[in-house]
Amino acid sequence: MEAYISLVMFAVVCLALMLGYPVAFTLAGTALAFAAGGIIGGVFDPAFLSALPGRLFGTIGNTTLIAVPLFIFMGVILEKSRVAEELLTSMARVFGRARGGLGISVIVVGMLLAASTGIVGATVVTMGLLSLPSMLRGGYSPTLAAGTICATGTLGQIIPPSIALVLLGDVLSNAYQQAQLSMNIYNPKTVSVGDLFIGALIPGLLLVLLYILYLLLHAWLRPASAPPAREEPLPLRQLFSGLLPPLALITVVLGSILAGAATPTEAAGVGATGALLLACAKRQMSLARLREVALNTMQVTCMVFMILIGAAVFSLVFRGFGGEELIHGFFTQLPGGALGATLVVMAIIFLLGFILDFIEITFVVVPIVGPILLAMGLDPIWLGIMIALNLQTSFLTPPFGFALFYLRGVAPDSLATGAIYRGVVPFIIIQLLVLAALWVWPALATWLPAQLAK
Known part of the structure; x- marks a missing residue:
């Protein structure tokens, strides 16, 4: 009976x-309130709460998570210093x-910006402000734009290096060790954030390629909906100055991880420093702007870590009520074995993506x-890649997808909400196709990490 209290709490x-x-x-707050009620009712062992200080200390002292504020700092600088805007202008030419x-x-620049920020809302808002007016002025169909x-904007879920993969990799590493200990494997293997980055490369690039192919097909079938731009080409020197520095920065960050020369945390430090130097070189950094960047970074970082702490309290109380054993029993009795259980989890995560951000799902649902x-x-x-792709699709799906709300908030009133909903449908189909391909051919995610590990 106590185990069902955990489901009520959820x-x-x-x-x-x-x-x-x-x-x-x-x-x-909810977890502690239920724990207090359980202690009074004699259905919750207060000894579980004694493990809370150690768990919180271990969370805050996790060196892998240092990459989070560094990647946020890198992304905010690229946005605030107009490097992203200049990159978009150059790429458009x-x-x-x-x-x-x-x-x-827009897809290529958005991919790079999404990879550097890793936060869906920030990328959609930035690209909406920078790109949407240009696309509408250029004669693009409102639904396509x-x-x-x-x-x-949702590519930040899957394109490395992204915050979503950093957080997911850390949680999955702990889950993997728990799973092995439950099978009496006392020298457990680990999965690193770098492994998840490498595994996400092929599915992520496949997704971007299919986006571009769809856009080209749409432009070929309906030329009036995606006409050529009217701007004159940029001089070669100006073109290189806008394209090469940010591309080189992201290549160094990701390449150092793939080559094994740096951990994700070290690469994040290089990226943050490189973004700062790039902004200074372009004379787009002042003390006032640096203060704004630091404040934005601190706000997002505090949000992430407060959610992480809250999730640690929740998962501990959930386990104390016996919720983990209840969920384990449910999944082991499902038909289809591991794949049947995975299908149910994917459906649940997809629905939760309508009301929870990836951070909450990563720290609350995935550990369970x-x-x-x-x-x-x-x-x-x-x-991990399946979960990231699944959440990416959820954030894009009407009527509750987060990305739709973010764009609606910065789009002009002339762009109807229905046009936004219709515009994302082909991209949802593309993401479902990639998700199905990953389900049928797991090697899309596992082959490259295995090759680089040799």
Whole structure:
């Protein structure tokens, strides 16, 4: 009976979040309230709470998570210093003379910006402010422009190096060790954030390629919806000055991880320093702007870590009520074994993506279901990429997708909400196709990490 209290607690948290209460304090407050009630009712062992200080200290002292504020700092600098805007302008001059060229520029720049920020809302808002007016002035169909920007903004879930993969990799690593200990493997293997970065490369680039192919096909079938740009080509020197520095920065950050020369945390430090130097070289950095960047970085970082602390309290109380054993029993009795259980988890995560951000799902849901699925023999890298792609699709799906709301907030009133909804449908289909391909061919995520590990 006590185990079902954990499900009630989970439902109360979801309801409170839908009502708009702060995520971190909702997670911790609800869990502590249920724990207090359970102690009074004699159905919760207070000894579970004694493990809380050690768990919180271990969370805050986790060196892997140092990459989070560094990647945030890097992304905010690229945005505030107009480096991203200049990159978009330069890329548009490269591809803009072709049909659909401006849309391709938006996808490529959005991919780079999404990789550096890793936060869906920041990328969609930035690309909406920078790209949407240009695409509409250039004669692009409102539905195509809105769909391209929304879909591009969600690429931060899967394109490395991204904050989403950093957080997911850390959680999956802990879940993988728990799963092995539950199978009496006392020298457990680990999965690193770098492994997840490498595993995400092929699915992420495949997704970007299919986006571009769809845009080219749309422009070929309906030329009036994606006309060529009218701007004259940039001089070669100006073109290189806008394109090469940010591309080189992201290549160094990602390349150092793939080559094994740096950990994700070290690469994040290089990226943050490189972005700062790049902004200074372009004379786009002042003390006032640096202060703004630091404040934005601190705000987002504090949000992430407060949610992490709240999730740690929630998961501890959830386990204390026996919720983990209840979920484990449910999944082991499902037909289809590990794949059947994975299908159910993916459906649940997809629906939760309508009301929870990736941070909450990563810290609340994945620690509960991850050890169970991994104990069934699933590959942790494959599972991580599946979860990231699944959440990316959820954030894009009407009527509750986060990316749609973010674009609606910065789009002009002349762009109807229905046009935004219609515009994302083809991109949702593309993401579902990539998700299905990853389900059928897990090697899309696991082959490259295995090769680089040799």
